[in-house]
Amino acid sequence: MAHRIQNSRVWEERLAQRNFVQEGVPASAFTSKPPEGVTVVSLSWGLPDPDLFPVERFAQASERVLRREGRQALQYGGSASVTHLAEWIAQRVARFGIQASSADVVVSNGSSQGMDLLARLLVDERDEVWVEAPSYFGALRIFASAGARLRAFPVDGEGLIVDAVREALQEAAAGKRPFPKLFYLMPNYHNPADCTLSRTRLEALAELAQTYGLLLLEDGAYGELCFSPEPLPALKALAPEQIFYMSAFSKTLAPGVRVGWLIGPSGVADRLRDQKVDGATSGLVQAIVAEVLRGMDFDAHVQQLRQRYQQRRDALVRGLKESLPPEATFVLPSGGFFVWLQLQEDTDVEANLPQALAAGVDFVPGSAFYLAPDRAAGAGRSSMRLCFSYSPIDKLEEGARRLGMLLSGFPRTTAL
């Protein structure tokens, strides 16, 4: 026995005993490489523009904070700035109609960890978690890895189709299907569909939540990045005790700080903190971010982000309108980072990614944003996510043209 084991990789034997639930982005979407010598205009990764990071402010703030309170910021638990940050967040979310005290704010390592904390707190193996179709693949991955059974509900140009959710809740209330522990959604500037929930649907969903005692997780990742003068209210504003709201500084300051927040119904914050098994989010980073915020006009900063990203949206859309075949459609994004392109139903987008790379443009196939079973049935096959936040304006137009030319000639598969 000794001999056998010594020559085997034990951890692989152990893993072989496990049954991992796989959800989230399929490798192909991000691992495909262009041919030698081809420079690709990237429309795939949803990265913020690093030119918009307040780098100099971070440099000054980090030095100041370390000189002033380094011994505390570097210790377990961090310094008073950790509290100031929570207070700042509590005040900021008031813009979206959310009433919270700093004690209600659970600071996390990006909003991803916020989702994980909630999954740890609420979700048992085989519990149902409901999501949108399409949905952010990072969320699908987190809830799937928590052992949840995921069910997806379609979105259209006005966001989640609430009637479909109402029907399902009625069935659940009648005992005809399991009641979900949680519904994860992104009401505004959706990733990837970049649709926004209409006011009518927002109110209908809030009422459903209260009527059925449905708990929702609202992803406010792009909430600050509206192209309208005033930001839209959060769903949480309409049903505070039903909704967990999360967001992060990833799109407004810098993703590299990995600082997000989760704000739940009253009284739940400490239970969420109990789920934090990584010994808190870096007290140093929290102190630096708090200091950056103390020194800046955040409203003016966000206003600048909105203008820049709107210009990029316009550039991409201009290029698309010039060159897209008539059967390709999309909803004009009113915020966020993405354009969600719908092609003729029998187009197989993922199969054509290599061809796109060869033509010097990339994208994320729509299938990446659907649950594995739905994907297998063809969901998202003829859609793609185009990101306008990262590439420069002139490149965006060029990328759109390359894509448009290509789409006019995409090979078809048999209709689904």
Next chain:
Amino acid sequence: MAHRIQNSRVWEERLAQRNFVQEGVPASAFTSKPPEGVTVVSLSWGLPDPDLFPVERFAQASERVLRREGRQALQYGGSASVTHLAEWIAQRVARFGIQASSADVVVSNGSSQGMDLLARLLVDERDEVWVEAPSYFGALRIFASAGARLRAFPVDGEGLIVDAVREALQEAAAGKRPFPKLFYLMPNYHNPADCTLSRTRLEALAELAQTYGLLLLEDGAYGELCFSPEPLPALKALAPEQIFYMSAFSKTLAPGVRVGWLIGPSGVADRLRDQKVDGATSGLVQAIVAEVLRGMDFDAHVQQLRQRYQQRRDALVRGLKESLPPEATFVLPSGGFFVWLQLQEDTDVEANLPQALAAGVDFVPGSAFYLAPDRAAGAGRSSMRLCFSYSPIDKLEEGARRLGMLLSGFPRTTAL
């Protein structure tokens, strides 16, 4: 129905459906407060001395790194410094006899997250995870929250009693008990017992691991803080393919950065990274830490830490020897942060914590480091963990005296 739900706290209804496995530190150990006006010498929290944080280096490094590579360090994925940090770690662990490439190093949010990644990868509900008795309560909490069934094996002055583990493995191999997915232990400068595994036991345990295909998680948290001229080899050095090794910068640079690492058997690193659902450890913090390390003589720094902490150990031990009743015993720590005090068997340490606080000294009751069932049966009842890393030298002696006087008069309960 609507009415009922609207007036209830839905998340509490949901939580009521859940069955949380509770392990780890009991609240009393850290929430008890001293009476008004009493200044307490803290021997409880295991904090490093903030005077030993290289604060000025952090201030300079953070400013430099942000000015030089801020756009990358603040972006998703971070900058090249992230790779440099992994390379530095891979080189550093060679001191402990661990051979690793930077690709083998999984950087985590403190070693706590490393444990969580491993639990996510290996541990299913109701799997057995074996630990030491006593053991670090943070680890008990993480593995319990992963749904593991924990079994504890006793340590003595020479660390884990390996013969007890051999017997259990023989029973498991004979199908008389479940085989563990993992064994978590801290071979050197143990928290809380501050014992160190003897060379004989180290070799015996490595052989057991290979013979039975046992996977171990070695916690090297205090590995750099030895009071001997040369650091001890890691258990992983003796059985690389059986052992996951983790450590962090928390005790050598600063806990507030929350940067640790996990190094497993060959080929497992990517599987562990797959378990990271929080979008990576802050690229900014990794870049800052890499820059701090680039600019410093880490060996000289660690040498200074060893001297300072040894002086503190000596101060506490001096005070204890002067004032302890003869029946109180402890092993002289050869590294780390703690003294593990064993009192007469019928002493109820936790019940006497309020009395200690009134006398101006605190500690962590030994029971905090045992599994709930063992604790209920009285494990750790007559022991306490004393921390010498945090309080100043003169205070340590004073605290020890206060404790000694108190111990001489501790009320007894009926013998266990």
